[in-house]
Amino acid sequence: MKLSRIQDGRETKSKSYMWLYQSGGHEPEHPIVLYEYQATRAGAHAANFLQGFSGHLQVDGYAGYHALASDTCILVGCMAHARRKFDEALKALPKESRKNKTGMAQTALRQFTRLYALEKQFKDLTIEQRYLLRQEKSKPLLEALKQWCDDNVSKTAKDAAIGKAIRYTINQWDSLTRYIEDGNIQIDNNAAERHIKPFVIGRKNWLFNQTPRGANASALLYSLVQTAVANNLEPFDYLKYLLTELPKLGRHYEPEALDQFLPWNLTEKIKPLK
Template sequence: MYFSYSIIGKLQFMNSLPLYRQETIFKRLSIDLSRTTLSNWVLTSAELLAPFYDRLHQLLILQKIIQADETPLNVIQDGRETKSKSYMWLYQSGGHESGQPIVLYDYQATRAGAHAASFLLGFSGHLQVDGYAGYHALASDNCTLVGCMAHARRKFDEALNALPKTSRKDKMGVAQTALRKFTRLYALEKQFKDLTIDQRYLLRQEKSKPLLEDLNQWCDDNVTRTAKDSSIGKAIRYTINQWDSLVRYIEDGNLQVDNADGGGQQSGAV
């Protein structure tokens, strides 16, 4: 049985192969394994690992920095409309010096912020998230929200991709200009990655803060020049609305610039 769990684990979780593809692979090997059997293996494995998950959950709540995100997925389930949209919530320990990371997934049928509040019950520290309003209810004296710069940057990237191909080549375009400003911020984070918490804090105050002030002023100058419903208008307004949480990372040298470990890409949706 252990061999069976090992096979299914490597194929599904290491090689990202869904069960229907695994079923086909086994058939080519003359092994008759239905998706029902494979699914039961996954469920049994999850049950066996539940105590480990619960313990990791307890340890995660004790962390001082947690990063969270959620992504939609379609689920076929009895009692619900076929392919109803559900959500997989991701929680992980954050911080430059958090040691071995704890990463946990939590499936929920909806995107209600109450799910995050329940999962993080008892947490005290910095919670790094995007601008989704469902997280706002968690903000308190014990929980400080930190923005994700990757989410803000992505909106400008989407605005650039929405332009005609000829317009994308204009280096002086609004979206292109904004992306250059984000690039400079990320270049600094790459330089600071291996420094101590105190060193990173001081250099962020010296070098990152002026760049952030410049980005903030640029957004203020351009917000009235863009239509609210345009892609670039939405990107600028998102950045302005989330500004206080987006710049919070420079207040603590242990905080990340985003919840994707400084890579400029989103972790979640995972």
């Protein structure tokens, strides 16, 4: 995202960032999607936003998240990011070499495919059932993948695509495999990736926000729309309802008065998505 003129100390066409936070778990009771504009990618922004948070926090391998790890905030890795590294390594190979089923990238990708196939099987199970089956079936596959990475890391160059993929997986291993410790944790954070995609697509259409104020407004609007979608509400109708009913509260109201406008409290008033 680029800002087109100087405001609040931001230089012309400077790069800025949209952070995304989303409630986790396989079936969160109240799905929430929040976008936050920030001028930089510094991990301090996430630390400030998540101050007081306790639980599992699923993130990619960005080093800025490491400072968030604590006894109460447990980082969980994203297996899709690790898999993507090997997919990139496969695409970096000459076309003929990609057909070699015994190649390093191909071998690793088959392991990821097996892990994801298990997750598909476990999708509709209870949290406890998913945990037990992950321990029984996923854990051995993960142990085999780790052993394979350890055996092959010395055979690859650090700057080679396959070398980067193996080293990323080894370095992130503890967080990548943490999902099998709790049946409510996802194998990856693709749900958040799906919610950031509409903003990325939109950004390509409008090219940039002109000011930080506009970027903040975009973050607010996208938060409302995507949270409505996550709760299976028609976003246009939800926004229309908010703009019609919120002014009726007047200028002075208790914060609790806003609870009635949360998406999960409006399922009988707002039509669902088709």
